[in-house]
Amino acid sequence: MLDIQQVMHYLPQRYPFLFVDRVTEIEKGKRIVGYKNVTINEQFFQGHFPAKPIMPGVLMIEAMAQIAGVLGFYTYEKSPETGHLYVFAGADNVRFKRQVVPGDQLILEAVATGSRRHIYKFSCRALVNGELAASADIIIAEQTL
Template sequence: MMDIQQVMQYLPQRYPFLLVDRVTEIESGKRIVGYKNLTANEEFFLGHFPGKPIMPGVLMIEAMAQIAGVLGFYTHGKSPESGHLYVFAGADNIRFKRQVIPGDRLVLEAVPTGSRRHIYKFSCRALVDGELAASADLLIAEQKV
């Protein structure tokens, strides 16, 4: 399990773009589960949409990419502090199934499905109350900075 301080050791993103609050399960090279608690105070809810706040789909994809990045860093013993970044490189099979609104806990899951020359593929899901909100196959590329 990782609290927000530990998550921030693996992710370079910061407020308002840090979209992982906690990791609840992690198995090196196999699986990660974490979550983002969404409140009415999230900046993106101000404009998406006034009077009917909905989390933008692209931010759900970004949240899934961030949880996959934590697993990648953890698995390979790297971090932004060690001069490495994992950057979003692509997405396939994106599906949105449920709107995500203030008060929801977005549970994020990622499982590695392949790798090739510092590019890693993950099967990811985002759920609210056990119901699928979004899913995607994501590519994350490792970069040395």
């Protein structure tokens, strides 16, 4: 539903810190599904770990926060281009269930669960081949540039 150019309209992150390649489903104000293709070319694999490359858990959390940010921007028709920014404000109930390695496609899901005074909460999951890799309740805060 949103290609990489459209994703980059909603997210200020760029290489090497952009972790959403495409959005495949989006329901304004409710939920979003997208993915990150994980390749051996990722910079973080140079050090995590050279002999057995594994995507760092903190980057899975960042990917979930980014997909949640796309849903927020899309829902409220805002973007960095309109002078708005969503920043990562917190994560609760974080769990890691499976390693993510080069060649995996990380499916990212976020469901909007609440908002209050420019603070938004999402229930997020990251999956590989239908298997849960990570989950978290992500909190993002809106800021103006």
